[in-house]
Amino acid sequence: MSNENQPPADRKTLDQRNAMTDLERLRHSCAHVMANAIVKLWPDAQFAAGPPVAQGFYYDVELEHRITPEDFPAIEAEMKAIIKANQPFERMVVTRDQALADARRGRLAALGDRPVASKFKIGNLEDIPEGEAISYYRNGDFIDLCAGPHVMRTGNIGAFKLNSVASAYYKGDEKNPQVQRVYGIAFKNKTQLDEWLEMQEEAKKRDHRKIGVEMGLFVIDPDYTGPGMPLWLPNGTVLVEELEKLAKETEFAAGYRRVRTPHLAKERMYRTSGHLPYYAESMFPPMEMHETAQVPAPESKDAPPPVDRYYLKAMNCPHHHRIFAAEPRSYRDLPLRLAEYGCCYRYEQSGELFGLMRVRSLNMNDAHIYCTEDQFAQEFNAVNDMYLKYFKIFGIEKYVMRFSTHGKEGLGKKYVNEPELWVKTEEMVRQVLIDSKINYIEVPNEAAFYGPKIDVQVWSVIGREFTLATNQVDFAVPAKFGLTYRDRDNTDKTPLCIHRAPLGTHERFIGFLIEHYAGNFPLWLAPEQVRVLPVTEAQIDYAKGIVDELRAQQVRAEIEFSNDKLMGRIQRAEAARVHHILVVGGREREANAVAVRIHGKGQQGVRPRSEVVAEILESIRERRF
RNA sequence: GCCAGUUUAGCUCAGUGGUAGAGCAACGGUUUUGUAAACCGUCGGUCGUCGGUUCAAAUCCGACAACUGGCUCCA
Numbered sequence: 001m002s003n004e005n006q007p008p009a010d011r012k013t014l015d016q017r018n019a020m021t022d023l024e025r026l027r028h029s030c031a032h033v034m035a036n037a038i039v040k041l042w043p044d045a046q047f048a049a050g051p052p053v054a055q056g057f058y059y060d061v062e063l064e065h066r067i068t069p070e071d072f073p074a075i076e077a078e079m080k081a082i083i084k085a086n087q088p089f090e091r092m093v094v095t096r097d098q099a100l101a102d103a104r105r106g107r108l109a110a111l112g113d114r115p116v117a118s119k120f121k122i123g124n125l126e127d128i129p130e131g132e133a134i135s136y137y138r139n140g141d142f143i144d145l146c147a148g149p150h151v152m153r154t155g156n157i158g159a160f161k162l163n164s165v166a167s168a169y170y171k172g173d174e175k176n177p178q179v180q181r182v183y184g185i186a187f188k189n190k191t192q193l194d195e196w197l198e199m200q201e202e203a204k205k206r207d208h209r210k211i212g213v214e215m216g217l218f219v220i221d222p223d224y225t226g227p228g229m230p231l232w233l234p235n236g237t238v239l240v241e242e243l244e245k246l247a248k249e250t251e252f253a254a255g256y257r258r259v260r261t262p263h264l265a266k267e268r269m270y271r272t273s274g275h276l277p278y279y280a281e282s283m284f285p286p287m288e289m290h291e292t293a294q295v296p297a298p299e300s301k302d303a304p305p306p307v308d309r310y311y312l313k314a315m316n317c318p319h320h321h322r323i324f325a326a327e328p329r330s331y332r333d334l335p336l337r338l339a340e341y342g343c344c345y346r347y348e349q350s351g352e353l354f355g356l357m358r359v360r361s362l363n364m365n366d367a368h369i370y371c372t373e374d375q376f377a378q379e380f381n382a383v384n385d386m387y388l389k390y391f392k393i394f395g396i397e398k399y400v401m402r403f404s405t406h407g408k409e410g411l412g413k414k415y416v417n418e419p420e421l422w423v424k425t426e427e428m429v430r431q432v433l434i435d436s437k438i439n440y441i442e443v444p445n446e447a448a449f450y451g452p453k454i455d456v457q458v459w460s461v462i463g464r465e466f467t468l469a470t471n472q473v474d475f476a477v478p479a480k481f482g483l484t485y486r487d488r489d490n491t492d493k494t495p496l497c498i499h500r501a502p503l504g505t506h507e508r509f510i511g512f513l514i515e516h517y518a519g520n521f522p523l524w525l526a527p528e529q530v531r532v533l534p535v536t537e538a539q540i541d542y543a544k545g546i547v548d549e550l551r552a553q554q555v556r557a558e559i560e561f562s563n564d565k566l567m568g569r570i571q572r573a574e575a576a577r578v579h580h581i582l583v584v585g586g587r588e589r590e591a592n593a594v595a596v597r598i599h600g601k602g603q604q605g606v607r608p609r610s611e612v613v614a615e616i617l618e619s620i621r622e623r624r625f
Numbered sequence: 626g627c628c629a630g631u632u633u634a635g636c637u638c639a640g641u642g643g644u645a646g647a648g649c650a651a652c653g654g655u656u657u658u659g660u661a662a663a664c665c666g667u668c669g670g671u672c673g674u675c676g677g678u679u680c681a682a683a684u685c686c687g688a689c690a691a692c693u694g695g696c697u698c699c700a
Contacts, residue, residue: 058695066628066629067629068629068630069630163694164629164630164694164695165628165629165630165694165695166628166629166630166694166695166696167627167628167629167694167695167696168628168695168696168697169627169628169696169697172696172697173697178627178628178696179628180628180629181628181695181696183694183695209692209693213635213636214636220692222690222691222692223673223690223691227690227691227692273700274700275700278700279700281698282698282699282700314700315700317700346699346700348698348699349626349627349697349698349699350626350691351626351627351628351695351696351697351698352626352697352698352699353691353692354693358699448700449700450700453700467699470700472700499700533659533660535657535658535659536657536658536659537657537658538657563654563655563656563657563658563663564658564662564663565656565657565658565659565662565663566658566659566660567658567659567660567661567662567663568658568661568662568663569658569660569662570659570660570661570662571660571661571662572661572662573661574660574661575661575662581660583659583660585658585659586659587659595659595660597660602660602661603660
């Protein structure tokens with residue numbers, strides 16, 4: 001989820017605040033106006049934090065009354081009155097003691113003194129470091145603890161709209177009380193607001209869940225298959241298989257070997273890897289096999305019966321480690337690159353599930369590269385190049401590589417206790433990122449437990465941020481599995497392991513691609529690449545000939561001749577997002593030609609059949625955008 | 626998992642206590658079609674599930690489930 005949507009757990013510095021854009025100031029001011037309106041309607045409202053965010057602003061409020069969208073018109077009416085009054089935003093610097101006294105009188109984020117203290121504001125005050133100025137902002141009778149900055153007057157807020165209400169934890173901590181988070185959007189003028197609303201409507205049309213239904217890509221069948229476990233329909237399976245084909249070709253060229261591993265493994269696997277018991281709650285509960293269990297010497301009559309526990313795999317790495325361990329390895333074997341489109345199962349919390357983007361069964365574009373320290377930089381670099389190659393193919397321009405490093409305080413708890421290895425591998429990764437001039441940000445204390453990682457963040461059209469792919473260094477788990485190779489000096493050494501999944505999972509990647517392309521896939525990905533429409537019955541044979549020719553070259557081509565008029569069939573083909581629509585009537589048949597229409601681009605004119613076929617094949621082969 | 630909202634035909638949706646509706650899709654027929662929807666007809670629903678209130682429940686109440694918006698989490 002977007003960092004910008006997080007409550008300010010890490011307080012913004014004053015410098016960061018001063019760097020707020022004009023629009024952020026306006027939205028922050030609008031949040032004050034909204035709080036002002038809410039407290040006017042419900043005087044017992046307690047406010048927590050009200051920052052601007054990427055998609056507007058929010059204010060967290062604790063209130064007996066449950067705010068619903070039905071309340072929005074009343075709140076908006078109050079807000080409009082405040083904006084119309086054009087009150088100045090007045091900054092006042094106060095001492096900590098005075099601020100505390102005012103908060104205890106319920107005066108903060110309020111219109112006057114109240115019988116109950118402004119409790120969240122007392123909490124916020126505690127977060128302000130000694131020596132930093134404490135300021136209020138006042139408009140009319142409304143005074144709020146706030147570092148600002150704001151617009152000059154409430155009248156500067158040109159146009160706004162409340163969008164939704166959700167719940168959130170105070171300061172984002174699950175242990176804190178829940179508050180109601182009221183979201184709104186604001187702009188300088190109504191035109192911009194209208195444009196934004198229109199864009200939201202556009203974004204809704206691109207939603208992968210909607211397009212998934214329209215195009216027959218996948219279904220989720222909670223009652224039979226289970227929530228979060230998509231069934232890929234034939235059209236969606238085309239996408240899956242085209243991606244796998246791309247991955248297999250790319251990985252073959254990069255020297256990977258393919259492996260296949262079962263979906264289940266014994267408990268011992270995940271005890272050894274360290275995933276159990278730490279990640280047990282993210283895994284499906286185990287299957288217990290009594291029949292196969294080895295019978296230990298009975299300690300007592302009451303001893304529980306022996307049992308083998310099998311888990312559905314939540315990750316492929318331990319399996320690949322066992323493949324590494326299956327044969328003695330020499331330094332000459334390294335780097336060893338094992339790749340698999342592995343199917344994993346994770347028991348995500350029910351509230352986390354989201355279309356294809358967050359699921360419980362997932363197919364990962366996984367691979368593990370076992371290498372020496374000397375080989376690391378080159379291997380890591382090659383992986384990054386692979387990412388960039390893919391982004392180019394898919395036209396992914398907006399992305400950020402999130403480089404997560406360890407935090408010292410987590411050593412031995414959240415992270416394996418290898419302080420020197422952490423520093424060393426992090427430096428290696430950092431150097432690769434700098435050398436390859438990749439757009440990256442460094443985030444401390446977010447690493448995996450076994451090493452630093454890079455997550456590729458992308459944004460869906462609706463503005464949601466997703467981790468699309470991941471690339472991790474692992475200097476811990478190979479040792480847990482006792483993986484070694486025989487080095488030049490005839491000693492056994494533990495390899496480093498790079499986990500990488502440039503295409504992420506099919507589920508999330510395809511979910512993303514659907515929204516990225518709005519369902520209008522490039523020819524090589526399109527579930528139906530060509531549809532041939534004979535104008536009358538007299539051209540059916542000619543049309544069939546074209547379809548046969550294309551299908552012989554693995555092109556997904558269909559013929560359609562039904563009772564519908566040509567207009568109707570074109571409409572249907574366009575609605576189905578068929579990439580090439582070839583209309584063939586008497587004239588085309590006569591000239592051995594086709595009338596080309598490309599989805600979304602309209603008519604392309606009548607062209608020789610052989611030319612069009614050659615062009616189609618070339619576009620597919622080159623995976624043109 | 627938490628807070629809130631939603632759930633009516635395959636899809637999109639109407640239906641505020643009194644006999645379940647429309648468009649599209651599907652199916653049958655008529656039409657032989659020239660670049661984003663020809664015409665007629667037919668089929669299709671235990672109104673998410675279970676329970677309650679009522680003479681009577683899609684409609685009111687409760688529980689559960691799923692989905693959605695957020696939060697928390699995300700190897």
